Amino acid sequence: MPAIVNYLLHLLTAAALVLVFFVIYVRVTPYDEVLLIRQGNCAAALSLGGALIGFSITIASALLHTLGYYEFALWAFGAMVVQVLVFAVTTSLLRMSKDQIEADNRAFGGLLGSISLAIGFVNAGCIS
Incomplete structure (x- = not known):
């Protein structure tokens, strides 16, 4: 397969996976991040942003460390499951995430975002 086609295939798949992750993530959360962010809620933006970056780090690692397209897609899908x-589990243990995010508790949103980043880095390292 020509290099440009291979590049486009991986790029489009990675972008589609990030989009799928976004859709799943915002449906799993007990609050409406998109609405909250539109209203200026920084806690929701920190939480969602951390989740997207954490997952993207894992996607990048899968792109770097897998040998073929199907292996990449499989690892990326597995990483998505882990992130969600x-x-x-985190929000179940913390039990107050909905109230804290909706109240724009930026410290709490930062904590959720940081946990997502940490898991993304661990996920990425496990793939390498």
Whole structure:
């Protein structure tokens, strides 16, 4: 396969995976991040931004460390599952995420975003 086609295939797949992750993530959360962000809620932006960056770090690692397209897609999908599961477990343990995010508690949003980043880095390292 020509290099440009391979590049475009991987780029489009990675972008589609980030979009799918975004859609799943905002449906899993107990609050409407997009609405909250439109209203200027920084806590929601920090939480969602951290989740997107954390997942993207894992996608980048999968792109760098896998041998073929299907292996990349499989690892990326697995990483998506891990990111969503970690969010579910974290918010279950913290029990107050909905109230804290909706109240624009930036410290709490930063914590959720940082946890997502940390898991993204761990996920990325496990793929390498």
